[in-house]
Amino acid sequence: MNMKINHLVESQQLDEETIFALFRKADELRVADQSNHRGKILATLFYEPSTRTRLSFESAMLKLGGSVVSTENAREFSSAAKGESLQDSIRVVSSYADIIVLRHYEEGAAKIAASVSSVPVINGGDGTGQHPTQALLDLYTIWKEIGRLEDITIVMVGDLKNGRTVRSLCYLLGKFEKIKIIFISPGQLSVRDDIKDYLNKHNIRFEEQTDLNKYLPLADIVYMTRIQKERMPDAEFQNLKNSYKITEENLHLLKDSSRLLHPLPHVEEIDLPVETEQTNDKVAYFRQAENGLYIRMALLSYLLE
Amino acid sequence: MNMKINHLVESQQLDEETIFALFRKADELRVADQSNHRGKILATLFYEPSTRTRLSFESAMLKLGGSVVSTENAREFSSAAKGESLQDSIRVVSSYADIIVLRHYEEGAAKIAASVSSVPVINGGDGTGQHPTQALLDLYTIWKEIGRLEDITIVMVGDLKNGRTVRSLCYLLGKFEKIKIIFISPGQLSVRDDIKDYLNKHNIRFEEQTDLNKYLPLADIVYMTRIQKERMPDAEFQNLKNSYKITEENLHLLKDSSRLLHPLPHVEEIDLPVETEQTNDKVAYFRQAENGLYIRMALLSYLLE
Amino acid sequence: MNMKINHLVESQQLDEETIFALFRKADELRVADQSNHRGKILATLFYEPSTRTRLSFESAMLKLGGSVVSTENAREFSSAAKGESLQDSIRVVSSYADIIVLRHYEEGAAKIAASVSSVPVINGGDGTGQHPTQALLDLYTIWKEIGRLEDITIVMVGDLKNGRTVRSLCYLLGKFEKIKIIFISPGQLSVRDDIKDYLNKHNIRFEEQTDLNKYLPLADIVYMTRIQKERMPDAEFQNLKNSYKITEENLHLLKDSSRLLHPLPHVEEIDLPVETEQTNDKVAYFRQAENGLYIRMALLSYLLE
Numbered sequence: 001m002n003m004k005i006n007h008l009v010e011s012q013q014l015d016e017e018t019i020f021a022l023f024r025k026a027d028e029l030r031v032a033d034q035s036n037h038r039g040k041i042l043a044t045l046f047y048e049p050s051t052r053t054r055l056s057f058e059s060a061m062l063k064l065g066g067s068v069v070s071t072e073n074a075r076e077f078s079s080a081a082k083g084e085s086l087q088d089s090i091r092v093v094s095s096y097a098d099i100i101v102l103r104h105y106e107e108g109a110a111k112i113a114a115s116v117s118s119v120p121v122i123n124g125g126d127g128t129g130q131h132p133t134q135a136l137l138d139l140y141t142i143w144k145e146i147g148r149l150e151d152i153t154i155v156m157v158g159d160l161k162n163g164r165t166v167r168s169l170c171y172l173l174g175k176f177e178k179i180k181i182i183f184i185s186p187g188q189l190s191v192r193d194d195i196k197d198y199l200n201k202h203n204i205r206f207e208e209q210t211d212l213n214k215y216l217p218l219a220d221i222v223y224m225t226r227i228q229k230e231r232m233p234d235a236e237f238q239n240l241k242n243s244y245k246i247t248e249e250n251l252h253l254l255k256d257s258s259r260l261l262h263p264l265p266h267v268e269e270i271d272l273p274v275e276t277e278q279t280n281d282k283v284a285y286f287r288q289a290e291n292g293l294y295i296r297m298a299l300l301s302y303l304l305e
Numbered sequence: 306m307n308m309k310i311n312h313l314v315e316s317q318q319l320d321e322e323t324i325f326a327l328f329r330k331a332d333e334l335r336v337a338d339q340s341n342h343r344g345k346i347l348a349t350l351f352y353e354p355s356t357r358t359r360l361s362f363e364s365a366m367l368k369l370g371g372s373v374v375s376t377e378n379a380r381e382f383s384s385a386a387k388g389e390s391l392q393d394s395i396r397v398v399s400s401y402a403d404i405i406v407l408r409h410y411e412e413g414a415a416k417i418a419a420s421v422s423s424v425p426v427i428n429g430g431d432g433t434g435q436h437p438t439q440a441l442l443d444l445y446t447i448w449k450e451i452g453r454l455e456d457i458t459i460v461m462v463g464d465l466k467n468g469r470t471v472r473s474l475c476y477l478l479g480k481f482e483k484i485k486i487i488f489i490s491p492g493q494l495s496v497r498d499d500i501k502d503y504l505n506k507h508n509i510r511f512e513e514q515t516d517l518n519k520y521l522p523l524a525d526i527v528y529m530t531r532i533q534k535e536r537m538p539d540a541e542f543q544n545l546k547n548s549y550k551i552t553e554e555n556l557h558l559l560k561d562s563s564r565l566l567h568p569l570p571h572v573e574e575i576d577l578p579v580e581t582e583q584t585n586d587k588v589a590y591f592r593q594a595e596n597g598l599y600i601r602m603a604l605l606s607y608l609l610e
Numbered sequence: 611m612n613m614k615i616n617h618l619v620e621s622q623q624l625d626e627e628t629i630f631a632l633f634r635k636a637d638e639l640r641v642a643d644q645s646n647h648r649g650k651i652l653a654t655l656f657y658e659p660s661t662r663t664r665l666s667f668e669s670a671m672l673k674l675g676g677s678v679v680s681t682e683n684a685r686e687f688s689s690a691a692k693g694e695s696l697q698d699s700i701r702v703v704s705s706y707a708d709i710i711v712l713r714h715y716e717e718g719a720a721k722i723a724a725s726v727s728s729v730p731v732i733n734g735g736d737g738t739g740q741h742p743t744q745a746l747l748d749l750y751t752i753w754k755e756i757g758r759l760e761d762i763t764i765v766m767v768g769d770l771k772n773g774r775t776v777r778s779l780c781y782l783l784g785k786f787e788k789i790k791i792i793f794i795s796p797g798q799l800s801v802r803d804d805i806k807d808y809l810n811k812h813n814i815r816f817e818e819q820t821d822l823n824k825y826l827p828l829a830d831i832v833y834m835t836r837i838q839k840e841r842m843p844d845a846e847f848q849n850l851k852n853s854y855k856i857t858e859e860n861l862h863l864l865k866d867s868s869r870l871l872h873p874l875p876h877v878e879e880i881d882l883p884v885e886t887e888q889t890n891d892k893v894a895y896f897r898q899a900e901n902g903l904y905i906r907m908a909l910l911s912y913l914l915e
Contacts, residue, residue, distance in 0.1 A: 354683055356684060359681075360706065402635070569698065579726070583879055591705065
């Protein structure tokens with residue numbers, strides 16, 4: 001790997017070579033357990049609960065032969081409760097763990113943590129900021145499902161303004177060739193300018209649309225996200241929700257080779273019968289969640305070495 | 306074992322042969338640590354806290370050489386907090402754990418989880434439903450303390466209507482011969498009809514009584530449970546509590562070979578001096594709690610193989 | 611070691627020989643990982659959250675090759691929630707763990723736990739009582755930083771009345787020769803009579819002062835503690851806080867060989883730039899926190915053997 005990274009704070013840090021090295025490592029770890037990190041300790045330091053992300057990282061570390069210390073209550077930790085700075089908490093934890101996964105409610109927290117930590121820090125999501133391992137597992141899933149990371153049309157659907165996963169994924173996609181993104185969202189939830197500027201700068205073609213069914217047949221990947229009803233008046237939400245939804249009726253508009261992704265949890269924006277979820281190859285989001293385990297194993301292994 | 310079970314959802318699933326196979330395995334594990342499950346991960350997914358049950362399962366898995374990922378906050382997990390279905394949560398967790406213990410606040414949750422999980426699910430208590438490993442450890446304790454599982458008189462005392470442990474234990478007892486059960490409870494807390502029907506169908510003799518001291522001399526096992534004061538007016542509770550209680554005064558009514566069991570925690574329904582608890586062989590409930598560790602090791606080992 | 615201890619409840623239990631045996635063991639563990647406690651289980655039973663203490667003990671146990679079961683919610687445990695006694699909870703947990711660290715909100719809880727536990731109990735802080743492993747790591751830090759435990763002048767600053775760490779450390783210092791303690795606190799937060807009586811009885815010289823800067827040049831060790839604003843009217847706190855504070859301005863008053871300690875977390879009573887914290891050898895409190903890991907490893911190892 002040409003770019004030695006010590007911490008993973010944001011998607012932009014990852015170059016193409018490192019990305020593929022991680023993908024190959026994840027593929028290896030999938031078939032052969034490699035418990036070569038015995039004696040190493042991961043601290044999952046969560047200032048807000050995110051059981052899914054936490055359990056995925058912890059399982060990854062255990063499968064590598066390492067151990068885990070954990071808190072979901074870091075906000076009630078000395079730090080928040082008694083006024084200690086995040087820097088001091090990280091300094092102390094980094095003196096008895098070998099690697100830290102930080103989840104924080106404030107954007108920028110991971111960068112601050114990385115600046116003082118004596119061990120690698122992985123950003124497990126910081127406020128409205130990034131969630132780079134989610135982006136990495138999304139990209140890994142596209143690569144495994146479609147077989148390539150260039151010449152791909154991706155339809156991204158839902159709340160593209162606030163969705164952290166969409167932002168981090170766009171940063172990663174900017175590193176590849178002949179990508180086309182079709183953003184589909186209600187106007188008030190459209191993707192922000194900073195992302196558009198980034199995509200323009202990296203020659204990624206994109207367009208903004210509102211008619212989901214029209215663009216489904218063009219997609220190699222449909223990346224669904226949740227529209228949170230808390231973000232708008234209820235009447236408006238009821239009105240919108242059926243327009244940004246995958247059901248039995250429009251799933252068949254996808255090509256056979258296309259794949260439906262979702263960072264999970266999904267609620268009503270995906271409304272498919274259990275049987276379809278279990279048997280239709282187009283439904284890829286549970287495989288996507290499982291991929292998270294292997295890509296996190298690869299990342300932990302890479303940063304520990 | 307003749308009946309291969311993949312999940313343990315309810316006591317009725319266990320046949321006599323499997324039960325004794327588990328007992329023999331538990332006895333083996335008690336004397337010789339067998340760390341043959343290295344690399345396997347248990348997920349304890351608790352939608353309501355039950356520290357005792359959780360720590361017992363986790364210790365069991367660790368003693369088998371495996372590892373544990375855990376949440377006591379599954380209710381604040383994506384699922385409940387964001388509207389994800391239990392099915393989806395189980396699908397995701399079963400992609401990175403090798404076995405799941407589920408504790409849930411709703412009856413039937415374990416069955417739903419088992420129907421979609423790709424790994425074994427153990428019911429660690431679901432609402433007013435079952436708690437089959439508690440029943441299994443109760444039965445294992447009777448077997449170890451009395452030396453047999455037939456031709457036994459069991460006096461069950463307390464809240465027999467709402468007590469989940471009494472229900473699950475009755476289902477297991479239905480599999481053995483010449484059992485006699487004497488239920489002793491206030492009328493409003495008597496055992497429900499579904500249990501009586503089950504016992505009748507399996508030719509288990511039972512009677513319902515109210516005078517505890519009269520039946521203590523007949524018991525091989527006295528199975529005490531707590532009457533929860535929240536379930537009735539305070540005056541009524543104060544009136545009842547002294548009638549369904551074991552103290553120094555009536556403990557001696559038990560035969561020397563008889564044993565006092567309790568699923569714990571106990572409060573005032575058992576009012577014995579510490580010295581009696583530590584030295585009187587009739588007091589078996591701390592040995593019973595310890596048996597939980599070994600029977601859970603046996604069960605985890607059985608389901609992982 | 612001449613005095614075999616089974617539990618560590620209070621600092622006074624530790625004699626000089628045991629203390630130095632633990633220090634030597636901690637030094638060994640620092641350089642060579644010794645995973646000789648594989649298969650042993652630590653239960654961290656916390657009736658109030660203290661993430662720092664908990665993670666430090668858990669990392670220590672994992673580094674020894676052991677495993678951990680844990681609860682931060684022991685107060686919602688059967689015990690508190692359902693009325694079970696602490697004794698019963700300890701009896702049950704000690705049947706499936708090999709050693710227990712107890713954190714409790716009530717003074718005396720550790721002694722009660724130790725009286726019924728079948729495995730070693732370590733006091734991880736009980737209410738306004740003791741926190742003996744903090745005292746041990748403080749003493750270990752003094753020994754490592756200064757090179758001796760006699761003929762030392764220690765300036766203790768801040769809330770000396772309520773500070774649990776100051777109390778436990780004084781008990782340990784009473785075992786050594788030619789110690790001089792200078793207590794510096796506002797009158798209403800001065801050290802209590804029981805500590806003064808203990809120091810007098812053990813021939814430890816001490817004096818009570820209020821002018822911090824005057825005594826800094828005399829100190830080998832400055833042991834800072836936090837003045838909690840909750841304990842006094844805000845106007846009084848604003849008035850006091852600047853008098854019991856270390857800054858760039860008075861840090862230089864310390865001899866080069868002197869060391870600044872703090873049990874952490876620190877807030878405004880230490881107001882030093884990050885660069886000073888990282889480069890000035892006098893700042894010892896992050897090394898002190900790290901020492902906690904090794905001394906806890908030594909203690910766990912000692913009690914498990």
